[in-house]
Amino acid sequence: MTALEEKGLTRFEEDFLRSKVVNDRKTADQWLKFFDKIINVESIVADDIARFTGHRTIGLGISAAGFLVIVLGIGLQLAVLLLVGAAAVLIGLIWAAVYHFKKSDISSFRVNSYFVREKILPVIFILREEMADDAPILLNIDLGCFYRRGTLLQHTNFKSDSLSLTDVGVPAGSNTLGFDDGIYKNAWFSGEAGFVDGTELRWDIFDLVKFAEDVIPKRKRYKIKWKSKYKTLVEMEISMPDKIYELPDKAKQKSDEGDYRIKKSGDHYLINIERRFDKTGIYKSDNTYGPFECEDGGKTFEIKNLLDVLGLAYQLARPRKNKK
Amino acid sequence: MNNLCQFKRGFFTLRACNRPASKQCETCGKLSCQYHLSAQSQMRLCVDCAQKQNQGKSTSYYDDDWVYSYRSWYYNTGYHPYRFGNRDYTSFENYDDGSDDWDDDYAGDFYDS
Numbered sequence: 001m002t003a004l005e006e007k008g009l010t011r012f013e014e015d016f017l018r019s020k021v022v023n024d025r026k027t028a029d030q031w032l033k034f035f036d037k038i039i040n041v042e043s044i045v046a047d048d049i050a051r052f053t054g055h056r057t058i059g060l061g062i063s064a065a066g067f068l069v070i071v072l073g074i075g076l077q078l079a080v081l082l083l084v085g086a087a088a089v090l091i092g093l094i095w096a097a098v099y100h101f102k103k104s105d106i107s108s109f110r111v112n113s114y115f116v117r118e119k120i121l122p123v124i125f126i127l128r129e130e131m132a133d134d135a136p137i138l139l140n141i142d143l144g145c146f147y148r149r150g151t152l153l154q155h156t157n158f159k160s161d162s163l164s165l166t167d168v169g170v171p172a173g174s175n176t177l178g179f180d181d182g183i184y185k186n187a188w189f190s191g192e193a194g195f196v197d198g199t200e201l202r203w204d205i206f207d208l209v210k211f212a213e214d215v216i217p218k219r220k221r222y223k224i225k226w227k228s229k230y231k232t233l234v235e236m237e238i239s240m241p242d243k244i245y246e247l248p249d250k251a252k253q254k255s256d257e258g259d260y261r262i263k264k265s266g267d268h269y270l271i272n273i274e275r276r277f278d279k280t281g282i283y284k285s286d287n288t289y290g291p292f293e294c295e296d297g298g299k300t301f302e303i304k305n306l307l308d309v310l311g312l313a314y315q316l317a318r319p320r321k322n323k324k
Numbered sequence: 325m326n327n328l329c330q331f332k333r334g335f336f337t338l339r340a341c342n343r344p345a346s347k348q349c350e351t352c353g354k355l356s357c358q359y360h361l362s363a364q365s366q367m368r369l370c371v372d373c374a375q376k377q378n379q380g381k382s383t384s385y386y387d388d389d390w391v392y393s394y395r396s397w398y399y400n401t402g403y404h405p406y407r408f409g410n411r412d413y414t415s416f417e418n419y420d421d422g423s424d425d426w427d428d429d430y431a432g433d434f435y436d437s
Contacts, residue, residue, distance in 0.1 A: 117386060121386040122386050122390070122394075125386055125387075125388070125390065125391045126335050126391060126394075129333060129334050129335040129391065129395075130334055130335055130336060130337065133343075195337075196339065197337055303394075304398075307335075307398060310336065311336060311398075311403050314336040314337070314405075314406065315403070319406060
């Protein structure tokens with residue numbers, strides 16, 4: 001039994017660890033308990049990986065010893081040694097293969113606990129403050145790595161006749177170059193929550209990721225460069241009850257604090273706010289190292305980003321003096 | 325005796341916590357629920373008193389202590405929470421009430437910063 005199995009993961013927890021994706025409604029306390037367990041899994045998985053690596057090494061060692069016995073058997077012309085050696089090689093290889101498979105399997109349970117602690121937990125802690133104890137929070141989280149699999153928002157490319165952008169390093173004629181750029185939306189954290197004051201919140205925190213692939217002629221060879229830039233965007237729809245808050249029936253404004261639009265809808269005010277944050281992350285690679293294939297989302301997100309956007313809505317509203 | 329927590333709960337709006345109190349803070353004597361007792365002080369102090377004692381020290385893990393110290397910090401950046409029935413409003417103006425041309429094509433100016 002592995003240490004992870006002893007931890008007694010539920011099917012729900014196991015699914016999240018394997019897929020890194022979760023879409024569900026739970027109370028804030030249930031989410032905190034869930035993520036607390038998820039965070040602890042990282043060290044358990046690391047222990048199991050170390051143990052399985054050790055077993056795999058033992059299996060390979062037995063196999064190598066068996067091989068030496070076979071060599072000895074050939075030298076001494078002893079059939080028994082040949083048989084023992086062959087059996088040891090076989091057992092050792094099976095042993096190593098089993099633990100190699102186990103190691104690969106358990107490695108898929110790895111989750112970035114730093115990310116969960118820094119980006120997800122603070123949001124739940126703060127939402128809990130505004131909510132009733134039994135009110136659910138809907139969370140849609142995708143912590144899987146991101147590489148050109150989000151929503152493509154914009155795409156531009158150029159390819160010379162003599163250059164293959166798909167085959168890295170393919171020789172081409174002189175003075176040719178190419179590029180392949182795309183802007184993607186990497187949606188990694190959205191959700192819904194209802195507050196005790198009747199306010200309903202829907203948020204979507206995502207990365208705007210620009211990938212650029214450039215092919216540059218260099219001394220009769222070609223240098224391929226990959227670069228990604230990303231920044232955080234927060235989009236929010238906040239519905240505030242008109243019996244508690246007072247806002248203009250219709251308004252909109254663009255500002256550094258966020259672009260917002262207010263619209264009266266039935267007995268609620270709908271406030272849509274969009275804000276992009278200036279902090280930009282950059283990742284670079286070239287054909288010495290190969291293209292990057294996996295990138296974590298949400299690197300530039302900070303808890304204050306979410307609070308500033310939600311705080312703007314509360315600053316725009318004022319409590320109704322004459323209650324309806 | 326009223327056995328409810330005497331602390332305020334909330335971030336953007338503040339309201340009475342009103343959860344059942346489980347202990348009294350050893351410093352200020354306020355009745356406190358488990359959420360408003362500081363885990364860092366082994367649940368001896370309320371989060372406010374623990375924060376005063378630990379001023380300058382940061383928590384390494386997000387918990388209830390973190391929420392209330394972060395809340396204090398956030399209020400110091402200029403946010404004024406709405407306390408039910410008591411709030412000062414000073415900046416409710418300057419709305420642009422023009423035509424509805426909300427635009428969301430953020431893709432075009434990615435490199436604007």
